[in-house]
Amino acid sequence: MTDAGADETFFAQRAQPGIRGLRAYDPGHDLVALRARRAPDPLVELGSNENPQGASPAARAAVLDALHQLHRYPDPLGGALKRALAQRLDVAPAQLLLGNGSHELLMQFAQVFSGPGDEIVASQYGFAVYALAAQAAGATLWQAPAFARDHPMARGHDLEAIAARIGPRTKIAYLANPNNPTGTWYGAEAFAAFMARVPDTVLVVVDEAYHEYADAPDYASAQVLQAAHRNLVVTRTFSKAYALAGLRVGYAIANAGLIAVMERVRESFNVNLPGLAAAQAVLDDQPHLQWALARNVEAREALAKALRQRGWFVHRSLTNFLLVEFGAGTARVEAGLLAHGVVVRPMAGYGLPDCLRITVGEAGENRRLLAALDAL
Numbered sequence: 001m002t003d004a005g006a007d008e009t010f011f012a013q014r015a016q017p018g019i020r021g022l023r024a025y026d027p028g029h030d031l032v033a034l035r036a037r038r039a040p041d042p043l044v045e046l047g048s049n050e051n052p053q054g055a056s057p058a059a060r061a062a063v064l065d066a067l068h069q070l071h072r073y074p075d076p077l078g079g080a081l082k083r084a085l086a087q088r089l090d091v092a093p094a095q096l097l098l099g100n101g102s103h104e105l106l107m108q109f110a111q112v113f114s115g116p117g118d119e120i121v122a123s124q125y126g127f128a129v130y131a132l133a134a135q136a137a138g139a140t141l142w143q144a145p146a147f148a149r150d151h152p153m154a155r156g157h158d159l160e161a162i163a164a165r166i167g168p169r170t171k172i173a174y175l176a177n178p179n180n181p182t183g184t185w186y187g188a189e190a191f192a193a194f195m196a197r198v199p200d201t202v203l204v205v206v207d208e209a210y211h212e213y214a215d216a217p218d219y220a221s222a223q224v225l226q227a228a229h230r231n232l233v234v235t236r237t238f239s240k241a242y243a244l245a246g247l248r249v250g251y252a253i254a255n256a257g258l259i260a261v262m263e264r265v266r267e268s269f270n271v272n273l274p275g276l277a278a279a280q281a282v283l284d285d286q287p288h289l290q291w292a293l294a295r296n297v298e299a300r301e302a303l304a305k306a307l308r309q310r311g312w313f314v315h316r317s318l319t320n321f322l323l324v325e326f327g328a329g330t331a332r333v334e335a336g337l338l339a340h341g342v343v344v345r346p347m348a349g350y351g352l353p354d355c356l357r358i359t360v361g362e363a364g365e366n367r368r369l370l371a372a373l374d375a376l
Contacts, residue, residue, distance in 0.1 A: 017116070018138035028345045029338075038341055044368045046359040047345040049180070049210075049321045051243035053292040053362075055282060059244060062281035063274040074273040081271075081280045085251060088283055089223065094256040097263065098271045102209055102237040102250030103129055105262075106174070109233065110137040112265055113203050114171040121165045122174040123157045125182055125350055127207060130174040139171065146182075154315055155323070155352070156184030159194040166202055173198065176207040177222065178214050181350055181357045183317025187218035192225060200231045203258075208234055210319040212241035213293060219318065223253055230255040238275075240320065241289060242282045247275035296320050300360045306370055321359045323347070330354050333376060340372035 012019070028047050035043055082093040089096075099105035110133035114120055120134040124146040134141035144161040147153050156179055166173060178185040198204055206222040226232050233254040239245040249271055252259070271279075282289070304314045304322055313325035326333045334346050334356055345357040358369065 016138065018136050021135065023132075029343055031343065034338075034343065041341060044342040044361065044365045046361050046365065046369060047343045047357070048245070049240060049319070049357075049359050050245050051241060051292060051296075051320065052360075052365065053243065053295055055243040055278065056285040056288040058281040058285045058288070059242075059278040062277040063247075066274045066277040069273060072273065074269050074271060074276055076269050078271055078276055081249075081276050084280050084283050089253060091223075091253060092256060095253055095259055097252040097254070097259050097266065099235075099250040099252065100267075100270050101239060101248040102207065102235040102252075104267075104270065105235050105250055105252050106130065106205065106207065107133045107136065108262065108265055109203065109205050110134055110139060110172060112262060114139040117169065118171040119167065119169045120172045120174065121162055121170055123162055123176075123179070125155050125179070125352065126157075126174065127176055127180050128350065133174075134172075142170075147184075152316070153184045153186070155182045157186050159186055159190050163194055163197045166198060170202050172203045172205060174205050174207065175222075176209070177219070178210045178318040180207075180209065180319070181321075181345070181347060181352070181355075182315055182323050183319045183321060184315060185214060185216060185219050185318050187216075188220035188224075189218070191220075191222065195225055195229050195232065198229075198231070200229065203231050203233060204229070205233045205235065209237045209240055211236055212289065213296060213320055214318045215293075215297070216318055226253065226255070230258070233258065238279045238282065241293060242279070243292070244275070244278055244282065247272070247278055249275040249279045296360055299363065299366060303358075303360055303366050303369075306366075310370075310373065321357055323352070323355050323357050325355050327354050330356060333373070336376040337369070337372050340368075340375065342369050342372045344369075 078098040082096045085096055086093045106129050114137045116138040118139040119142055120139045121142045122130040124143045131141050142165045144165045146155045147158050157175060162173060208221060211221055222232060222234050233252055235252045237250040307314050307324055315323040330353060334344060337344055347355040347357055
């Protein structure tokens, strides 16, 4: 019988340099194991930013219909979904790239457009995948400092600081708007000024996983600037607002020439049959989406108010989650919530050991969260 740790070391030494020190993406908790341990009592799962309202009934019907064709491969081009997206986004189908969630695409941009000796820039407190993408590609990641705790967008992107980090070896800048895990955002004017400073040799990838939730007057999708900047990429997902997290469907919007290069490395059949069907179905059910978004705003504001009334610092958010500062007792609070069957996301891995990220749940879930906090 071999030693698993020794075997991992043996094979890691034979991996490419960027992979040797790489750590796998951390999902926070082993939810499957936690569910089994708590059974038959249900968990309150507020750690993964899922939409508690669930997917459109049209998506469920589309998935059931697709089950009759499971012996067939999915459309390798995703043609029907691309055409539906193109019509809704007012772009050409050739400007769209489909992915197994946006995570896959974020990794592939680094794989294609950077490598050893290159630099990638991102913000402090940005999504963990940006660092993974840089390291896997063998590139060096530079993190620009985020806004300070006393700024109105505390711990959010400082676009001027990010632009200042871009140098002659920079190949990619990753941004998120709104940002995970802080929930903060930057305005359209600030982003336009940022793009004016970035040379077109640097790929700017704007992660808009939470775009549908964003309704602030100063917010605008980066897509509005793509006609003027061929180096600007937007990624989105059906996992969050559209509630298709279990099917893993994401997409990128970019210059058609850039997409053509990315298609060279896209895995064949990378989006599954039920996923393609469900994503197309939810696009046609905008009333369900708008209903879910409205419920989220109501619940988010009520939860934020309740948490602030209890004395905790709650970051501003345009998403379906809240970043909450619990101070020196954060680890104790997180462990206590878990003991009460409430799962939230610890943030130490993001450099925020004093914070927990809390998904906005249904009213009953939010009440259980607050009751557990009060019991602690």
